[in-house]
Amino acid sequence: MSSVIATTAVRGRFLDIQNTVAQARDLHDQVRYVEDGLLLSENGKIKWFGPWQDGQAQLPPDLQVQHYPDQLIVPGFIDTHIHFPQTEMIGAYGEQLLEWLDTYTFPTEMQFADPAYAQKMAAFFVQELLKNGTTTALVFCTVHPQSVDALFEAAQQMQMRLIAGKVMMDRHAPEDLCDSAESAYQDSKQLIEKWHGKGRNLYAITPRFAPTSTPEQLARAGQLKAEYPDVYVHTHLSENKNEIAWVKELFPEQNGYLDVYHHYGLTGAKSVFAHCVHLEEHEWNCMHETDSAIAFCPTSNLFLGSGLFPLKKTWEKQVKVGLGTDIGAGTSFSQLQTINEAYKVQQLQGDKLSAFEALYHATLGGAKALELADKLGNFNLGKEADFVVLDLQPTALQQLRQSRAKGLEDSLFALMMMGDERNIHSTYIYGQCAYVKDHAA
Structure with missing residues (x-):
């Protein structure tokens, strides 16, 4: 174009x-x-x-x-959490979060070491977004910098506003998918310089989740955020009860899961945490105080058996929230399908989700969660x-x-x-x- x-x-x-x-x-x-x-x-x-x-x-x-x-x-619909490398493994059978990562996700993501493969999948991914009416998305790539290049190049051809970043992951994953604290810092820094603010592209510092980053790597992620305060932070938080217990074992000195990110300077107005199904009260307070945002991903929360997200609490606690399809644990690129499941998740908790509130979360509310309400959403x-x-x-x-x-x-x-x-x-x-x-x- x-x-x-x-x-x-x-x-x-x-x-x-x-x-x-x-x-x-x-x-x-x-x-x-x-x-x-x-x-x-x-x-x-x-x-x-x-x-x-x-x-x-x-x-x-x-x-x-x-x-x-x-x-x-x-x-246009705004997707606040999605994984472009997981497009081809949507609908993978039978596991909850941690086993699902090992069985399906990591093997799939290894293919993105090949730039030609990454380009092919990026083109398919962008087309699927457009087919589903999604015009802006906050996207996980893989650990490979070439996966980020491929996605931003595909988005740039359409003049599409995407936010994306290279996964930072230096432990508890296959060796071929691990970087180091130093290489993650250097690769991310180069990608920020190359892509952030170029056209409509924006960059997100992207540790996969606390268990797959050493304290050293999280410190380097925090250093990047301090050096580039205008970029985003995008990661996972409190999706699954076993995951939360694992984080507490790995980081006993921190006061729970969110405090790990907060300790390393990764909370803030441009920080988006996917899931947040099982936040504790003090974590809700921290989300509000730091102006951090949540991506509510109902199709994946149901598919992986993670739990029911208390959407009503985001209004009570004044925490920004948007909708995420979370492909490929999520089961559809469609925000209409995502709203369908979001409604049912609220029904199961005795709450309601009106059509106008759902439209808000999929458009202007999502833009607010991404600090883009001055540019998008109405x-x-x-x-x-x-x-x-x-x-x-x-x-x-x-x-x-x-x-x-x-x-x-x-x-x-x-x-x-x-x-x-x-x-x-x-x-x-x-x-x-x-x-x-x-x-x-």
Whole structure:
């Protein structure tokens, strides 16, 4: 794709959340629905947005308008935790977290030592994101720097905003997948210099999780964060009870799992911790005090038998949260499928997840969790023009259900419970159509 982007005009039904909120109950006041709207983007940014009636005068002469009268247009979905090297091992049978890593994950990730293989899988991965309406993701690569290069190159071709990093891992893993404290530091430093802030790419310091890093490596990760305060930290936390017990054995001097990361300077506004299913009270307090974020990954939490994430507690504790598909322990690239499972996880705890709250977590709330709410997540002027055109009735069953919908919220809820990649009509990245269902854009 060219780096100079012409003006794009899109007309249709638009739905977004106008502002971030402190409590779920405040969301209704922030829902913006424009029955017949116009979005104009220029150089990848939203230049004008509002009712079609008011916007026609803004149209440059001879500009073709893409019109989606029967679809619903929402901001691009944001995936706050996903592993691109695990794409091919999705749906691997029969294990919980630690055994699953040894049996399936590590052997798969070894293949990414080959740059050609990494490039092939990166191209496939980016296409799967687009097919599912995901326009921004926070991504684990492998221990190999070439896996990071491959992913950022694939994202750059689409002008896609991705955050990614090289795994740091110097123990409790196969020798071929281990780096050292020093090499992890040097490789990560070079990758930060090469990629962070280049185009729409952003870098994340990525220790896999506390058990696979020595104290020396975690100290070096903290050193990187201190040297490059603008980069992200992305890792796992309190996913599985055996994992938590293991961390306490390995780091007895620390006050629990989160304190390991906090001790080494790895908490903060741009730190995203995947899972957090079993946080202790003092850890919730630390998450809030450090402005750290959680990636809630319901499909993988269920698939690996990890537990039920208390989403309601994120509002009570004022902790930022986004949704993660967590491919490949997660079972779908689709944020619609992820929301479906997130709803059920709350039901099992006697809580509810409304359609508007789910939309918030998948868009503007996810952007807030990634400290990108000034750039992404809704149709406010000046934001990056990433959005998805949704087909609400790609199947006979969905058509029937939508014909019985009792208003917008019910229609959206039905989409989220029944939807998947078949509902993605088109995906726009930086104002340009990057994917159209049934044929590449």
